[in-house]
Structure formats: C-alpha cells, structure tokens
Amino acid sequence: MAAPKDNKPKAAAKGGAPKKGKGFNISSLYTISGDKISRNNRSCPKCGSGTFLGKHKDRLVCGKCRYVEFVKG
Numbered sequence: 001m002a003a004p005k006d007n008k009p010k011a012a013a014k015g016g017a018p019k020k021g022k023g024f025n026i027s028s029l030y031t032i033s034g035d036k037i038s039r040n041n042r043s044c045p046k047c048g049s050g051t052f053l054g055k056h057k058d059r060l061v062c063g064k065c066r067y068v069e070f071v072k073g
C-alpha cells in the first residue's frame with residue numbers, strides 16, 4: 001500500500017516587497033543651520049558622543065549599551 005505522494009511544491013515566497021521599516025535617516029539626528037550643526041537627540045553618556053539615545057514613549061534608550069534614561073511625561 002503505497003502512501004499517496006504529497007508533492008506539493010513549497011509555497012513560494014509570498015509576494016510583496018520586503019518591509020522597509022520606519023526608514024532611518026541619519027540626517028534626522030542633526031539640524032544644520034548655516035555653519036552650525038546641532039544634535040537633535042541626546043547622546044549616550046556611556047558610549048560618548050556619536051551614539052544617540054533612541055526616543056521612546058517615556059524613556060531614552062541607547063541601542064549600543066542599553067543605557068536607559070527615563071523622561072517624565
């Protein structure tokens with residue numbers, strides 16, 4: 001008794017472009033006015049300048065060392 005072969009082709013990758021996420025722009029971290037550049041986000045006190053804290057609802061988080069700084073509403 002041969003078991004029926006199940007030769008279903010593997011489901012092809014579902015169509016659609018891969019999700020791009022929110023789209024991170026490095027330029028969004030800085031504001032350039034004339035000759036001066038100012039940073040929009042706080043930089044991490046542990047990692048130093050150049051590593052910014054990500055903004056969350058009630059806290060700032062460093063993606064590198066996981067430093068968290070809570071902010072009041």
Ligand SMILES: [Zn+2]
Pocket residue numbers: 044045046047048051062063064065066067
């Ligand atoms: Zn850090």
